[in-house]
Amino acid sequence: MEIYVGTCGFPKSRRAIYEALDAVELQETFYNMPNPERMAKLRQEAPQFRFTAKVFQGLTHPPGSPTFKRTRGFKPGEKHGLLKPTGENLELWQRFLEAVAPLKPEVLVFQTPPSLRPEPYIYDFFASVVGGVKIAWEPRGETYRDPALIRRVAELGVIIAVDPLRREPPPGFTRYFRLHGLGGGEVNYRYRYTGEDLSRVAGILTSLGSGETYVMFNNVYMYEDALALKRLLKQQKT
Template sequence: MQFFVGTCGFPKSRRYIYNTLDAVELQDTFYNMPDPEKMAKLREEAPEFHFTAKVFQGITHPPNSPTFKRTRGFKPTDKHGVLKPTKENLELWQQFVDAIAPLRPEVLVVQTPPSLKPEPYIYDFFASIVGKWKIAWEPRGETYKDLALIQKIAELGVVIAVDPLKRDPIHGHFYYFRLHGLGKGEVNYRYKYSSEDLERLATIVRRLSGESVYIMFNNVYMYEDAVEFKRLLYQRQKI
């Protein structure tokens, strides 16, 4: 089992992150379609680093999502978003993977909004794109409550991304964890993980079996928490 501890985005300089952590999940790729030249330069900058990338919101979010305020050069239509298996959405997926390809990301992270209903067509979308890329899906809200749909999609080889301090991991060929802080609701970005939290997380991670596990922190203190967790995890590994 390989462990990759990292952050969602760069909370410090890139060089600093490369030297202290294992992985980064790119966030800019959610707000705007990736620039292939920039992706190539990023890979050249860190040839051995473990990059993952959050999938463009034009594929995952509804056209009225406020997050599109940060998007340049793309205007969603009612045929885009929310994992619809439409011609337009599948073409947008192809555009995304072609643009991100120079980075050679290890995982593409599909995060859907809490407002998304557990529609059967979600399965059809994933069935249309699985194959070449490792995909992790983070369902939220009502969608996560449809365990039959989630299990069916997991059987396609899509890994279900969870916060293991909140929800039990679903077994797959690898694991992808996104930690948004503890407390009420889906996220609590201002949460600082305690030593007890990180000890519990390490216990969960060490009990897993499989190819690899990505542990990605996504809170205000993401860098400090990731560094401390990495230290704790590897310290335990040596014992």
């Protein structure tokens, strides 16, 4: 079993991250379409490092999402976003794939908003984009009201990303964990994981068997928590 511990974004210098951790999930690719030159530069900086990337919000979020305030050079239309299997979204997906390609990402992560309802067309969208690159989907909020839809999407080969301290890890050779902190609601970015929390994560990881697992922290203390988990996993091996 291979375990890759990392952070969502760069909370420290890139060099520090490359030296101390196993992976980074790029967040800049969510707010803006990837810049191919920037993607190539990151890959050249760390040829053996594992990058994943969060998919551009033009595919996942509604046109009125406040997150678009940080977006440059793209104005979403009514047929964009929310995983709709429209020609506009499928064209945008191809543009995203081409732009992010120089990074050679291990996984592309779709994170949908909590308000997204479990519409049947979500399955149709993923059926149209699977193949060629590993993709993961982190459902949130409303979407979890239809677990059958999530299972059907997983059957397409889509990795279902979860927080293992909140939801049971789904089966599969590749697993993708995103940890947003504990407490009320689905996220608590100011939460710092305790030794007991990290021991629980380590226990879950050792119970998974063969395959590969990405453990990506997405909280204020992501760097410190990722390092602590790596130390704990190393101690368990000795």
